[in-house]
Amino acid sequence: MAAHRARRWSLGGLVLLLTAALAVGVLITTTSPAVNRAQAAPAAQTWSDDFDGAAGSAPNSAKWSLETGGSGNGNHELQYYSKSSDNVSLDGNGHLVITARKNSDSGLQCWNGTCQYTSARLNTAQTFTQAYGRFEARIKVPRGQGVWPAFWMLGDDLGSAGWPNSGEIDVMENVGKEPGTVHGTIHGPGYSGSGGIGAAYTLPNGKAFADDFHVFAVDWTPTSITWSVDGQNYQTRTPSDVNGKKWVYDHPFFVILNLAVGGDWPGSPDAGTSFPQTMTVDYVHVTSASSAQFTGAIKGIGGKCVDVAGASTADETPIQLHDCNGADAQKWTVGGDGTVRALGKCLDVRAASTDDGALVQLYGCNGTKAQQWTLTSGGDLTNTGADKCLDAKDNSSADGTRLQIWTCGGTANQKWTLG
Structure with a gap:
C-alpha cells in the first residue's frame, strides 16, 4: 500500500513550486447556529475540469501544469514524465487520457539509465489550491502488474516546509497487482512512507477497477478527512489518528493526477503487462465544504x-x-x-x-x-x-x-x- 512509498514529489516539481507564485483559493462555508445545516444551500463548486476539448489537444494550461523528468520520484519509478500528446491529451469525448508507453527514444535518460517507459503527471500548484471541501474525480484506471495510477494532493507549502511536513492526501492509489483494491492515505511528519496512515477499499464480487469508471473522493474538514468510492465511505481520519504528531491538514493543498510505472510498491511490469496502458479521467470537481452535511x-x-x-x-x-x-x-x-x-x-x-x-x-x-x-x-x-x-x-x-x-x-x- 501507499505506506511503502518514501515520497512522491519530483525534483522538477519542487523547483516549480519554489519558483512559482501559488494561487490560493481557500473557501470555507459556515452557517449560523440558528440555521439547520442540512437546509443550507449546497456548497459552491470552486474548481472543476470536465476535460471538454478537441481530440488530441493538451489539458487546459490555465488549470494544469505538466511535469517532466525521470528522477524516479523517490520510489525508483521507471517512467519519464513527458508533455507529449502521446502521453497526455483529451480524447474529444470529455475525458483526459494519461497513457503509459514503452519508450523508444534511446536519448531519454532516467535515474537508472535509458528510460524504459514514458507517461504523464499533472498538477494544479500554480493555478489552484484549497483548504477543506470535497475533492472528487471519476476515473477508469489501467490494469497490469507494475502500473500505478493516482489522484492525490500535496500541501502548498511544499517548497518551504518540505515533504512530509507539508502533508499529503492520497485520494486514490491503485497498483496493478491488486486490480480490485484502491488505497487512501495521509502522510505527514512522523507518519510518512512506511508509517503512512490509511485504509483500502475492495470492490465486491471480484470486480476490477479497470473494468469501468469509479468516483473517488475525500470530504475534508478542519477536524476530519473521509474517503469514499462511488459514494460509499470507507474510512475517516481525525487528529487523534496521528498519535500526538502534528495534524498538517490545516492549509491549502493542490491536486495531482499521474500514472507511474514500476517503483518500490507496485514492482516492475512483467511479461503479462501489456502497453500502452491508459488512465482515463472523466472529471475533477472541487466544492467548498464537506459533503456530509x-x-x-x-x-x-x-x-x-x-x-x-x-x-x-x-x-x-x-x-x-x-x-x-x-x-x-x-x-x-x-x-x-x-x-x-x-x-x-x-x-x-x-x-x-x-x-x-x-x-x-x-x-x-x-x-x-x-x-x-x-x-x-x-x-x-x-x-x-x-x-x-x-x-x-x-x-x-x-x-x-x-x-x-x-x-x-x-x-x-x-x-x-x-x-
Missing part, C-alpha cells in the same frame, strides 16, 4: 419516509414512500456536493429527463445533473438539472407510492423535511 430520514406527505424499494443497491431501483422504520434504505445523506445518497448510491432522475413525471431511482453516483439536488428553506427538494421538485405521485401517501419530478407547485406532496 446531514444523514437521516427524509419525510414527506403523511409523515412517510423516502425509501429504496426492497433495500436493493441495484442501479434503477425505484424510490418510493414507505412507513418510516429506521432501516438503511431510509437513511439519506444530503451533501454539500449536491447529491442525496443512500446505500452507497445516488438519488437520480431516470435517463436525466427534465419532463414532468420522470421517475426517480437509485443509481451509481456519476456527477451528472440528474443527481444534483437542492433542499430549500421552504422544504422543496429540487433537482437542479431539471429545475423541478421531488414529488409523490398522485398526491398519495400510501406505502409504495413512486417518487418523480414535477414542476414545483408548493403542494404537500412536494414538501420534505429532514430527520
Whole structure:
C-alpha cells in the first residue's frame, strides 16, 4: 500500500513550486447556529475540469501544469514524465487520457539509465489550491502488474516546509497487482512512507477497477478527512489518528493526477503487462465544504419516509414512500456536493429527463445533473438539472407510492423535511 512509498514529489516539481507564485483559493462555508445545516444551500463548486476539448489537444494550461523528468520520484519509478500528446491529451469525448508507453527514444535518460517507459503527471500548484471541501474525480484506471495510477494532493507549502511536513492526501492509489483494491492515505511528519496512515477499499464480487469508471473522493474538514468510492465511505481520519504528531491538514493543498510505472510498491511490469496502458479521467470537481452535511430520514406527505424499494443497491431501483422504520434504505445523506445518497448510491432522475413525471431511482453516483439536488428553506427538494421538485405521485401517501419530478407547485406532496 501507499505506506511503502518514501515520497512522491519530483525534483522538477519542487523547483516549480519554489519558483512559482501559488494561487490560493481557500473557501470555507459556515452557517449560523440558528440555521439547520442540512437546509443550507449546497456548497459552491470552486474548481472543476470536465476535460471538454478537441481530440488530441493538451489539458487546459490555465488549470494544469505538466511535469517532466525521470528522477524516479523517490520510489525508483521507471517512467519519464513527458508533455507529449502521446502521453497526455483529451480524447474529444470529455475525458483526459494519461497513457503509459514503452519508450523508444534511446536519448531519454532516467535515474537508472535509458528510460524504459514514458507517461504523464499533472498538477494544479500554480493555478489552484484549497483548504477543506470535497475533492472528487471519476476515473477508469489501467490494469497490469507494475502500473500505478493516482489522484492525490500535496500541501502548498511544499517548497518551504518540505515533504512530509507539508502533508499529503492520497485520494486514490491503485497498483496493478491488486486490480480490485484502491488505497487512501495521509502522510505527514512522523507518519510518512512506511508509517503512512490509511485504509483500502475492495470492490465486491471480484470486480476490477479497470473494468469501468469509479468516483473517488475525500470530504475534508478542519477536524476530519473521509474517503469514499462511488459514494460509499470507507474510512475517516481525525487528529487523534496521528498519535500526538502534528495534524498538517490545516492549509491549502493542490491536486495531482499521474500514472507511474514500476517503483518500490507496485514492482516492475512483467511479461503479462501489456502497453500502452491508459488512465482515463472523466472529471475533477472541487466544492467548498464537506459533503456530509446531514444523514437521516427524509419525510414527506403523511409523515412517510423516502425509501429504496426492497433495500436493493441495484442501479434503477425505484424510490418510493414507505412507513418510516429506521432501516438503511431510509437513511439519506444530503451533501454539500449536491447529491442525496443512500446505500452507497445516488438519488437520480431516470435517463436525466427534465419532463414532468420522470421517475426517480437509485443509481451509481456519476456527477451528472440528474443527481444534483437542492433542499430549500421552504422544504422543496429540487433537482437542479431539471429545475423541478421531488414529488409523490398522485398526491398519495400510501406505502409504495413512486417518487418523480414535477414542476414545483408548493403542494404537500412536494414538501420534505429532514430527520
